[in-house]
Amino acid sequence: MREDAGYRMQDIHASCILHHTSCILLFFLIILSPVISSSEDRIEVLDLKHWTSKGYTRVVVDLSAPVEFSKNRIANPDRLYFDLKNSRISKEIKTTLPVGDGILKTVRAGQFNQDTVRVVLDLEEIKEFKVFVLEDTAKLVIDVYGHEKAANTHDLAYAVKTIVLDPGHGGHDPGAVGPNGLYEKDIVLDVALKVRTILSKNKKFKILLTRDKDVFIPLVERTAFANSKNADLFISIHVNASPKKTARGIETYLLNWTNDEESIRVAARENAISLKKMKEQMKKYKSDVDMMLSDLRRDLKRDESIKLANYVQGSIVSTLGENYNDIKNLGVKNALFYVLFGARMPSVLAEVSFISNPAEENLLSKESYREYIAQAIADGIDTYASGAPQMQKMAGRHISVGAEK
Ligand SMILES: [Zn+2]
Numbered sequence: 334m335r336e337d338a339g340y341r342m343q344d345i346h347a348s349c350i351l352h353h354t355s356c357i358l359l360f361f362l363i364i365l366s367p368v369i370s371s372s373e374d375r376i377e378v379l380d381l382k383h384w385t386s387k388g389y390t391r392v393v394v395d396l397s398a399p400v401e402f403s404k405n406r407i408a409n410p411d412r413l414y415f416d417l418k419n420s421r422i423s424k425e426i427k428t429t430l431p432v433g434d435g436i437l438k439t440v441r442a443g444q445f446n447q448d449t450v451r452v453v454l455d456l457e458e459i460k461e462f463k464v465f466v467l468e469d470t471a472k473l474v475i476d477v478y479g480h481e482k483a484a485n486t487h488d489l490a491y492a493v494k495t496i497v498l499d500p501g502h503g504g505h506d507p508g509a510v511g512p513n514g515l516y517e518k519d520i521v522l523d524v525a526l527k528v529r530t531i532l533s534k535n536k537k538f539k540i541l542l543t544r545d546k547d548v549f550i551p552l553v554e555r556t557a558f559a560n561s562k563n564a565d566l567f568i569s570i571h572v573n574a575s576p577k578k579t580a581r582g583i584e585t586y587l588l589n590w591t592n593d594e595e596s597i598r599v600a601a602r603e604n605a606i607s608l609k610k611m612k613e614q615m616k617k618y619k620s621d622v623d624m625m626l627s628d629l630r631r632d633l634k635r636d637e638s639i640k641l642a643n644y645v646q647g648s649i650v651s652t653l654g655e656n657y658n659d660i661k662n663l664g665v666k667n668a669l670f671y672v673l674f675g676a677r678m679p680s681v682l683a684e685v686s687f688i689s690n691p692a693e694e695n696l697l698s699k700e701s702y703r704e705y706i707a708q709a710i711a712d713g714i715d716t717y718a719s720g721a722p723q724m725q726k727m728a729g730r731h732i733s734v735g736a737e738k
Pocket of ligand 1: 570571
């Protein structure tokens with residue numbers, strides 16, 4: 334136990350008073366074999382980070398491998414703590430993170446005993462928290478909500494100002510790679526930059542990108558960025574891939590449960606886990622995911638995401654359809670994308686063509702095709718933001734899942 338981390342002895346005895354109702358636990362984790370015990374084999378806590386905004390703070394603990402943990406909330410003073418099993422803290426890191434945002438006072442981490450690192454969140458005032466471990470990246474993610482939650486859900490369509498565009502992948506992660514060597518990360522960055530250029534002409538919008546160059550950004554940091562900027566919309570841009578070379582077309586996703594094999598496959602790929610693992614986790618943690626989704630419904634975020642998805646999807650399909658033959662409308666779909674977990678604003682993920690299809694890869698390599706896609710995404714966002722009455726009709730037209738053009 335490290336004195337400098339400021340732990341109190343009563344933390345040890347407080348394991349019985351966990352507030353089950355106030356947290357939703359999403360275990361997208363690997364349970365590691367507990368046989369290892371030498372200090373070299375322990376999971377290392379590599380970094381502590383936080384993103385803060387009005388009513389919301391995300392804390393991310395970077396790890397050398399996914400970890401098993403227990404959680405607790407105790408009073409006097411009010412704090413949450415997480416005991417990470419079979420772990421040790423890196424000597425390199427800063428163990429106390431001052432936050433002071435009205436939700437959290439500080440985040441602390443320390444070697445609690447030989448095999449346990451304890452992460453403590455000193456609370457100011459919170460409504461609820463959610464904690465999950467992501468499979469693809471070794472991270473413990475703790476989302477903490479203050480009391481302002483769910484404010485501002487009225488008239489979302491009329492209050493769009495800050496828009497976060499999220500070009501997928503980057504850096505060491507190329508995303509999907511086409512048969513002729515085209516990288517998803519390059520295509521989606523170019524499209525996102527073009528969307529920014531187009532939307533920036535409208536002075537009422539503030540356009541932010543999760544990345545504007547070829548760098549890797551972990552999935553949890555993308556949503557955290559959007560939340561911390563109090564963004565009104567989040568649009569993740571990707572290109573699709575399939576083992577079937579003939580697969581082609583445009584589809585737009587929102588975060589929701591699905592039984593559709595193809596949608597699960599797309600989410601697994603974007604989440605950087607195997608299809609098998611994805612299905613195992615969906616089965617194992619169905620009730621936790623259901624709780625998160627009912628949160629979304631309660632906050633109206635899902636209805637707004639459906640609307641946004643329909644405008645974006647409809648706009649891409651109609652714009653490309655006016656300029657190219659045989660553009661296939663795969664419709665608006667549901668799947669569990671990590672990058673949309675915890676987003677506090679209407680959020681969608683667009684798959685703007687199949688890079689695995691040689692003909693669509695060829696189109697994606699053309700400046701003009703990417704320009705059309707960017708213009709279409711910008712138009713879809715603009716239509717959503719302007720809340721024009723004719724949009725209702727358009728939404729109805731495109732709402733059917735898997736609609737063929
Ligand atoms: Zn992708």
